[in-house]
Amino acid sequence: MKNLFKLFSIIILIITSNSNSFAAEKVEYLKTDWSFKGLFGKFDRASLQRGYQVYTEVCASCHSMKYLSYRNLAEPGGPEFSEAQAKAIAASFEVTDGPNSDGEMFTRPGKLSDKFVMPYDNVKAAQAANGGAYPPDMSVLVKARGGGVDYIYSLLQGYEEAPSNVSLDDGVYYNKYMYGNKIRMAAPLSDGLVEYGDGTNATVEQMSKDVTTFLMWSAEPHLESRHQMGFKAIVYLIILTVLVYFSMKRIWSRVESEV
Amino acid sequence: MSDHDYRPKSKVGQWFNDRLPLLTLANHLTDYPTPKNLNYWWTFGGILTFCLITQIVTGLTLAMHYIAHADMAFESVEHIMRDVNYGWLIRYIHANGASMFFLAVYIHIFRSLFYGSYKAPREIIWIIGIIIYLLMMAAAFMGYVLPWGQMSFWGATVITNLFSAIPLVGEGIVTWLWGGYSVDNPTLTRFFTLHYLIPFLILGLVVLHIWALHVPGNNNPVGIDIKKPSKDTVPFHPYIVIKDGFALLMFMIVFAFFVFYAPNILGHADNYIEANPMVTPAHIVPEWYLLPFYAILRSVPDKLLGVVAMLSAILILAVLPWLDTSKIRSAVFRPLYKQFYWILVADVLILGYVGAMPAEGLYLLIARVATAYYFLHFLVILPVLGFKEKTLPVPLSITEPVLGGSPNLAAARNKESKIE
Numbered sequence: 001m002k003n004l005f006k007l008f009s010i011i012i013l014i015i016t017s018n019s020n021s022f023a024a025e026k027v028e029y030l031k032t033d034w035s036f037k038g039l040f041g042k043f044d045r046a047s048l049q050r051g052y053q054v055y056t057e058v059c060a061s062c063h064s065m066k067y068l069s070y071r072n073l074a075e076p077g078g079p080e081f082s083e084a085q086a087k088a089i090a091a092s093f094e095v096t097d098g099p100n101s102d103g104e105m106f107t108r109p110g111k112l113s114d115k116f117v118m119p120y121d122n123v124k125a126a127q128a129a130n131g132g133a134y135p136p137d138m139s140v141l142v143k144a145r146g147g148g149v150d151y152i153y154s155l156l157q158g159y160e161e162a163p164s165n166v167s168l169d170d171g172v173y174y175n176k177y178m179y180g181n182k183i184r185m186a187a188p189l190s191d192g193l194v195e196y197g198d199g200t201n202a203t204v205e206q207m208s209k210d211v212t213t214f215l216m217w218s219a220e221p222h223l224e225s226r227h228q229m230g231f232k233a234i235v236y237l238i239i240l241t242v243l244v245y246f247s248m249k250r251i252w253s254r255v256e257s258e259v
Numbered sequence: 260m261s262d263h264d265y266r267p268k269s270k271v272g273q274w275f276n277d278r279l280p281l282l283t284l285a286n287h288l289t290d291y292p293t294p295k296n297l298n299y300w301w302t303f304g305g306i307l308t309f310c311l312i313t314q315i316v317t318g319l320t321l322a323m324h325y326i327a328h329a330d331m332a333f334e335s336v337e338h339i340m341r342d343v344n345y346g347w348l349i350r351y352i353h354a355n356g357a358s359m360f361f362l363a364v365y366i367h368i369f370r371s372l373f374y375g376s377y378k379a380p381r382e383i384i385w386i387i388g389i390i391i392y393l394l395m396m397a398a399a400f401m402g403y404v405l406p407w408g409q410m411s412f413w414g415a416t417v418i419t420n421l422f423s424a425i426p427l428v429g430e431g432i433v434t435w436l437w438g439g440y441s442v443d444n445p446t447l448t449r450f451f452t453l454h455y456l457i458p459f460l461i462l463g464l465v466v467l468h469i470w471a472l473h474v475p476g477n478n479n480p481v482g483i484d485i486k487k488p489s490k491d492t493v494p495f496h497p498y499i500v501i502k503d504g505f506a507l508l509m510f511m512i513v514f515a516f517f518v519f520y521a522p523n524i525l526g527h528a529d530n531y532i533e534a535n536p537m538v539t540p541a542h543i544v545p546e547w548y549l550l551p552f553y554a555i556l557r558s559v560p561d562k563l564l565g566v567v568a569m570l571s572a573i574l575i576l577a578v579l580p581w582l583d584t585s586k587i588r589s590a591v592f593r594p595l596y597k598q599f600y601w602i603l604v605a606d607v608l609i610l611g612y613v614g615a616m617p618a619e620g621l622y623l624l625i626a627r628v629a630t631a632y633y634f635l636h637f638l639v640i641l642p643v644l645g646f647k648e649k650t651l652p653v654p655l656s657i658t659e660p661v662l663g664g665s666p667n668l669a670a671a672r673n674k675e676s677k678i679e
Contacts, residue, residue: 039520067337136532139337143523144531179541219531222340222347229348230519237515241508248501255493256658257295259502 027177029150030157032209036216039231042224043217048079050196051214054207056089057194059138062130062185064118067139068218071112077224078217086112093117131171133184142212142219149212151177156208159187287473292492293499294479296657300370301477302506303363309507310360311465315458317353325405327451329444332407333533351522357399358525359514361548364392368576373600375588376478382580384471389577391464396549396573398457401450403546408530413543415442415450421556424563441536481657482589491657542617550614551607555633557618558626568630575637582637584645592651596644603636 035044052073055065070090073081081089090110095117098105110117119135120126127134136144145151154177162174168182175183189204196202217223252259265286267276276282324343326335339346368388371377377385400418404411419436423429438445476487485491493499517525525547529540545553555572559565575582590597610629616622 067334067341072341140531144528146528148528220347226347226351226519226522230515233515233519234512237508237512241505241512244501244505244508248505251497251501255295255498257493 027147027154029147029177030154031150032153034149034213034216036213036223039227041227043077044213045080046198046200047210047213048217049081050198050200050207051210051212051217052079052081053196054189054194054211055138055214058188058207059211060116060119062119062126062135063138064120064126064135065116065139065218066118066137068116069112070110070114070116072221074112075221078221079214083112090114131184135185138215138218140219142215147177149216152215153208153212155183156189156211157204289494289496290488291473291495292476292488293495294477294485294491294657295493295498296479296481296491297477297499297502298480299506300366300373301479302503303367303370305503306363306507306510307360307367308465309510310356310363311458311461314353314356314360315462317349317356318455318458320349321353322455325451327405327448329407329447329534332405332447336406348518351518355514355517355522355525357402358517358546358548359510360395361399363510364395365548368392369604372603373590373597374478374480375482375583375585375590377580378583378588379580380475381472381478384468385580386577387464387468387471389573391461391468393573394457394461394464398454398461399546399548401454401457403530404447404450405454406530407447407534409532409534409538409540410527410530410543412442412534412536413540414545415446417543418545419446421562421566421569424566426563478588479657480589480591481654482587482591483653483655483657485657544615547611547615550612551610552614554610554614554626555630557614558623558630572630572633575634579637579641583641585641585648585650586645587650587653589653592653593644593648594651595648599636599640599644603633606632606636 035042035047055063070086070093073079073089074083074086090112093110093114094107095110095114096105097108100106120129123134142149142152147154155175158175158177160174160176162168162181166174166181168174172182172184173186174181189207191203194202194207200206220226248259265283267273267282272282321339324335324339324346326332336350339350341347343349371385371388400414404415419433419442422436423433425432434440436446437443438449476485479485488494527544544550552569552572556565556569559568585593585596587593590600606629609625610633613622613626613629618626
């Protein structure tokens with residue numbers, strides 16, 4: 001038994017230390033309380049809804065979210081807009097459909113089943129409009145960056161004057177959290193840029209937190225059910241393990257040996 | 260197998276068993292005499308079987324939703340994660356299951372190294388095990404390519420390019436592997452096919468592995484031959500079944516922790532960026548379980564020799580039963596080997612660590628020293644140790660050390676003095 005515990009603690013130690021070592025550049029990211037971390041972590045509904053507002057009013061002009069559908073906005077575990085609200089959001093977008101019976105493409109208001117409308121038709125068009133840099137798709141962006149939510153949250157607030165020894169080309173900005181410190185995206189947020197419906201003060205910090213929460217949900221839409229199921233599964237396994245342990249002791253008591 | 264005289268009780272059972280002796284097999288498996296002093300390091304065989312079955316079942320389910328096409332693979336994985344019912348669960352079990360599989364197999368291999376389980380008469384079990392391990396690495400590598408992320412694509416490019424080191428035919432082999440002039444759709448579809456095939460090859464080899472095990476029976480922590488069945492053994496069922504089950508549950512708790520609370524910690528963030536042949540990631544690293552061999556590969560300055568070193572590092576294990584000249588199996592009675600064993604464990608962990616680091620400066624130096632030591636251990640230390648080492652007296656049966664509390668020296672010495 002003692003050996004087994006030792007074994008498992010060594011295993012966990014090795015694995016976690018190994019995976020941490022992948023983060024090549026160590027930067028201290030800004031910290032904030034994320035409601036979705038921890039054993040019972042859940043999304044802050046209001047923050048998700050505000051985050052969607054920031055995304056759609058600010059980010060969406062350049063960044064696509066091609067793996068999300070409008071129906072996701074009304075699904076449990078997400079921003080949980082009402083179905084009517086989600087329908088209204090979808091309908092506010094023009095979607096290209098077709099071909100119709102005449103063989104022509106046409107536009108119509110969006111439906112719940114439509115994917116998020118993309119700001120550009122393709123990667124080349126996105127690059128052409130952004131000085132050669134492709135604004136990455138944001139669907140899984142949080143999982144595609146080593147620092148995860150802390151990195152995105154910090155990056156949004158990391159714009160500052162470039163130090164005198166750094167020279168920046170036209171259309172390049174200085175960000176202390178960006179890999180290499182040079183970023184092609186101008187500071188996207190400024191105080192009061194959006195007007196929150198719930199009266200929350202739209203500071204850069206608040207908007208960064210809201211939109212990052214929204215991005216976490218878009219990358220892991222089933223995070224809440226994962227945490228809930230995980231807790232049940234582990235409690236179940238622990239109870240079963242204890243029961244099996246005592247049955248094992250009982251069975252092995254018939255022979256002169258230890259387990 | 261000592262139970263050929265088994266006869267089913269019922270008439271129908273006898274009729275069936277005379278035509279296909281499945282019931283004899285079942286009886287053999289439940290009665291199989293197992294040393295009663297097996298410790299928890301011996302439970303990883305059962306855990307590995309569980310891992311294989313889990314990978315096959317989740318893999319089959321994923322394959323129903325996955326699309327093996329360069330333009331659609333990444334999207335189909337997102338489809339699984341978002342829209343397939345419990346798709347996220349199945350995929351996270353499969354992805355983390357690979358890591359759990361390797362974790363268990365490394366413990367299984369190092370248990371064998373510690374207790375000398377590879378020695379006569381168990382060489383064939385060991386060699387089949389090494390083949391399974393090789394196939395596991397191939398399956399894991401190809402599986403990692405399937406999501407078609409950046410690390411998938413560039414990992415595949417780096418590893419397949421290794422074959423170009425082969426003189427004369429290398430370039431041709433690489434083109435043949437790729438099905439074109441770069442890693443692309445034909446590469447993805449063939450990797451998917453092979454990734455689907457290999458687990459079933461492994462399953463077949465696992466049957467042979469267990470069959471070969473059941474001929475001489477299990478080794479044990481004391482490492483001595485025992486009479487079977489005797490008071491040194493217990494029937495597999497219920498004793499070993501319940502013990503393996505208990506250990507498996509402990510293992511599943513760790514497994515569940517990763518799946519539900521840290522599902523991406525063992526993967527690389529870059530693999531959530533869709534493959535892009537025009538953009539090379541800053542650091543291309545394989546999954547953690549391949550890192551020691553990656554370190555060996557990079558520690559040799561010459562490409563061909565690097566590949567040779569990496570392959571030899573694995574294949575050297577296959578001849579281990581003949582490199583280890585010691586007649587004593589268990590490290591418990593080999594004081595010197597025991598120390599070298601732990602140095603080897605540290606050496607492999609160091610190789611894993613530097614494998615994740617950029618191959619430059621101090622890291623490269625450490626990798627070279629660790630690589631040299633790895634080969635030194637198998638090619639020099641083990642053969643010499645067998646002749647030079649003064650081993651401790653070995654007990655005559657399991658019952659003594661067990662009754663004495665643990666397989667310790669005192670019990671063994673006691674017995675010896677009595678004999679004298």
